[in-house]
Amino acid sequence: MVYQSLYRRFRPQTFREVIGQDHLVAALRNAVVEERVGHAYLLSGPRGTGKTSTARILAKALNCIDLSGDGEPCGSCDSCANFEAGNSMDLVELDAASNNNVANIREITANAALGSPGKRKIYLLDEVHMLTAAASNALLKTLEEPPDHVIFVLATTDPQKVLPTIRSRTQHVELTLVAPELLRLHVEQIAKQAELEIDSAAIEYVVEQGSGSVRDTLSALDQVVTAGGIPEHRGSVDALVNAIVAQDLTDSMTAIAETVAAGVDPKDLAYRTTRKLRDVFLAGAGVNSGEATLEELPELAEKAGEMGRAVNVRALELLGQALVDMRQAPDPRLVLDLALVRLFAGTSDPHPVQRSARPSGQTQSSSERPAAQARAVLASAQSTGDGEVVAASSDSSSVAPPPPPPTQATEVDDRPDQVAPVTQTQTQAKGSLELSITEVSKRWEQEVLPSLAARARARFQAATIVTVAEGRVRFELPNETHRERCEQIKSDIETALRDIFEVEVEVELTAAQEEKVQTTAEPKAAVEEEVVDPAEFEANAGTGTTSVDRVLEAFPGAIASGEEDSASR
Ligand SMILES: [Zn+2]
Known part of the structure; x- marks a missing residue:
C-alpha cells in the first residue's frame, strides 16, 4: 500500500473539521444555507492553514444533493463521492504558480461559460498572486461578468501582490495561523x-x-x-538560546555548527530560535506568547531576567533581519553566524578599564571577552567577505580569531560610547495644559493611544509620562534607541494630544536613566542598556523600515495587533 501522508489522509471533509478558522467557516456555511454564495472569494493566509481544503468543502457543499440543514455536505451522495475521490467535474483546480500565463487563464474562462454536471462549478486558483499581469487582467474580465453558475475561489499566501482590482471584486477572507x-x-x-x-x-x-x-x-x-x-537535534534550539542568554559567542557558534552539521536547515534553526527568544521576551513581561506551556513560563522568565531586555530586543531585531536576509543568501548559515557576531559586538566590553589601557588593535586576550572577540570576527569577515573566518572561530578548540587588519580593528574598537541625551525644548512655556499628571496619563491611555496610527501606537506603547507642566508633557522611553525612534514621530503625538486636550502641547522625550556601570561587576551586568548602531539607523531612515516591519516580514503569518488596514482589506 502506498503511504499516504497524514495531512492528506486527515484532510478535512466538512466545514466542521476545518480547525482554527471559525469566522471563515461560519460565513461560508451560512452563505451555503441561505443560498447567497458570492461569485468570487479571495482566501489569504499562511501556508497550510486550510485555504484549499476550505475551497474544496465549499465546492462539495454547493453541489451536494443531500445537504444537511447546517450547510454541511452529506459525504455520501454521488456528487460528494466524486469530490472525495478527487474526480468531480464541478471543481477545477489550477496552481497559478506553474500555470501563470494568459493562455492558462483564457482556457479557464472559455470553459467557464460551458455547463457542468453539478449545480455550481467552482474554479480554485491557488497562489493567484503568481499570475502575470496579462493573466491577472484576463481573470479580472471574467470576474467582472462571471457566468451565473460559476464561483471563483482565489487562494494566496500574499494578498498584497494580488491586483487591487481583483481584490475589490472578491470577498476577501483572511485565514490565520492556528493556535x-x-x-x-x-x-x-x-x-x-x-x-x-x-x-x-x-x-x-x-x-x-x-x-x-x-x-x-x-x-x-x-x-x-x-x-x-x-530527532536528536531537538536540543539544538535550546542550546543556541541558552548561549545567547549567556551572551557567549563561542557557545552560540558551536551550537549553530553542530546543528547545521546534524542536517538542520539554518533558516529553520534561526526561525525557531527567534520564536523562542520572542517567548522569552514576553515571559519577562509576564505574558505568555501562547506557544509556551505553563510549566515553561518560569524558566523563560528567568532567561529574560538573565539576558536583560536590551539584549533580548537586540537579538530579536538582528535575528529577524537575518531571517529576511537568509531567503536570498547563497550561504544562509553565514548570515546567522554574522547576526550573532553583530549581537555580541554590540555589547559593551566587560573590562572597560583594561580596554582603555591597551593599545587598540591588540587582540591577545580577546578570547576572554565576547564583545571584543565578536568585533574582531565581524571586522575580518566584513573586510574579506570570507565565510571561512567565521567558520573557523566556531570551532571551540580555536577560540581566538585571527588578528584582524589593524585599521578595521581600530575603527570598530574605537567606536564612541553612546550617551543618552535628554531632549530639552527651548521654547516658551504655554501654561495652557493645566491638568494633573494622573489625569493626563489616564486620558493618554484611554483616548490618545488608541487614536494613534498603528506605528506610532506601537512605538509609544512603552512610553511613560513622567512630568506634565507648563504645556509640556515629558515621556520616558525604556532606552535611547527607542527614544530616537519615537523622536521621529513626535509631531504626530503632539497633534494627537492637541486634538484630545484641545490645547497646544509640547512633547519631550527622554530615555530611562542608566545605572552606573561598575568596573568590578560581572560581565553580564556591564551590558549597555542601549545598543545603537548608527549604520543601521541610517539604513532604516532610508527605507522607513522598523524592527516591527522586519519581524512581521520574517513571520509571514503574524498580524501586528491593531494594524489598521488589516480590517479594511
Ligand atoms: Zn452530498
Missing part, C-alpha cells in the same frame, strides 16, 4: 485515529515545528512517526 492548543488537540485526535504511539513531548515538538500551520504540524508528525521519535 497551538488547537493544534495540540488535533494532533492528539489524529494520533488516536491513526493508532500512533506518541508521547506528550513528541506532541509538543510537532506543534512547535508546525508553527501554526496544520500541514507543517502533520508533516512533522509524519517525520516523528517515521523516525520513531523526536
Whole structure:
C-alpha cells in the first residue's frame, strides 16, 4: 500500500473539521444555507492553514444533493463521492504558480461559460498572486461578468501582490495561523485515529515545528512517526538560546555548527530560535506568547531576567533581519553566524578599564571577552567577505580569531560610547495644559493611544509620562534607541494630544536613566542598556523600515495587533 501522508489522509471533509478558522467557516456555511454564495472569494493566509481544503468543502457543499440543514455536505451522495475521490467535474483546480500565463487563464474562462454536471462549478486558483499581469487582467474580465453558475475561489499566501482590482471584486477572507492548543488537540485526535504511539513531548515538538500551520504540524508528525521519535537535534534550539542568554559567542557558534552539521536547515534553526527568544521576551513581561506551556513560563522568565531586555530586543531585531536576509543568501548559515557576531559586538566590553589601557588593535586576550572577540570576527569577515573566518572561530578548540587588519580593528574598537541625551525644548512655556499628571496619563491611555496610527501606537506603547507642566508633557522611553525612534514621530503625538486636550502641547522625550556601570561587576551586568548602531539607523531612515516591519516580514503569518488596514482589506 502506498503511504499516504497524514495531512492528506486527515484532510478535512466538512466545514466542521476545518480547525482554527471559525469566522471563515461560519460565513461560508451560512452563505451555503441561505443560498447567497458570492461569485468570487479571495482566501489569504499562511501556508497550510486550510485555504484549499476550505475551497474544496465549499465546492462539495454547493453541489451536494443531500445537504444537511447546517450547510454541511452529506459525504455520501454521488456528487460528494466524486469530490472525495478527487474526480468531480464541478471543481477545477489550477496552481497559478506553474500555470501563470494568459493562455492558462483564457482556457479557464472559455470553459467557464460551458455547463457542468453539478449545480455550481467552482474554479480554485491557488497562489493567484503568481499570475502575470496579462493573466491577472484576463481573470479580472471574467470576474467582472462571471457566468451565473460559476464561483471563483482565489487562494494566496500574499494578498498584497494580488491586483487591487481583483481584490475589490472578491470577498476577501483572511485565514490565520492556528493556535497551538488547537493544534495540540488535533494532533492528539489524529494520533488516536491513526493508532500512533506518541508521547506528550513528541506532541509538543510537532506543534512547535508546525508553527501554526496544520500541514507543517502533520508533516512533522509524519517525520516523528517515521523516525520513531523526536530527532536528536531537538536540543539544538535550546542550546543556541541558552548561549545567547549567556551572551557567549563561542557557545552560540558551536551550537549553530553542530546543528547545521546534524542536517538542520539554518533558516529553520534561526526561525525557531527567534520564536523562542520572542517567548522569552514576553515571559519577562509576564505574558505568555501562547506557544509556551505553563510549566515553561518560569524558566523563560528567568532567561529574560538573565539576558536583560536590551539584549533580548537586540537579538530579536538582528535575528529577524537575518531571517529576511537568509531567503536570498547563497550561504544562509553565514548570515546567522554574522547576526550573532553583530549581537555580541554590540555589547559593551566587560573590562572597560583594561580596554582603555591597551593599545587598540591588540587582540591577545580577546578570547576572554565576547564583545571584543565578536568585533574582531565581524571586522575580518566584513573586510574579506570570507565565510571561512567565521567558520573557523566556531570551532571551540580555536577560540581566538585571527588578528584582524589593524585599521578595521581600530575603527570598530574605537567606536564612541553612546550617551543618552535628554531632549530639552527651548521654547516658551504655554501654561495652557493645566491638568494633573494622573489625569493626563489616564486620558493618554484611554483616548490618545488608541487614536494613534498603528506605528506610532506601537512605538509609544512603552512610553511613560513622567512630568506634565507648563504645556509640556515629558515621556520616558525604556532606552535611547527607542527614544530616537519615537523622536521621529513626535509631531504626530503632539497633534494627537492637541486634538484630545484641545490645547497646544509640547512633547519631550527622554530615555530611562542608566545605572552606573561598575568596573568590578560581572560581565553580564556591564551590558549597555542601549545598543545603537548608527549604520543601521541610517539604513532604516532610508527605507522607513522598523524592527516591527522586519519581524512581521520574517513571520509571514503574524498580524501586528491593531494594524489598521488589516480590517479594511
Ligand atoms: Zn452530498
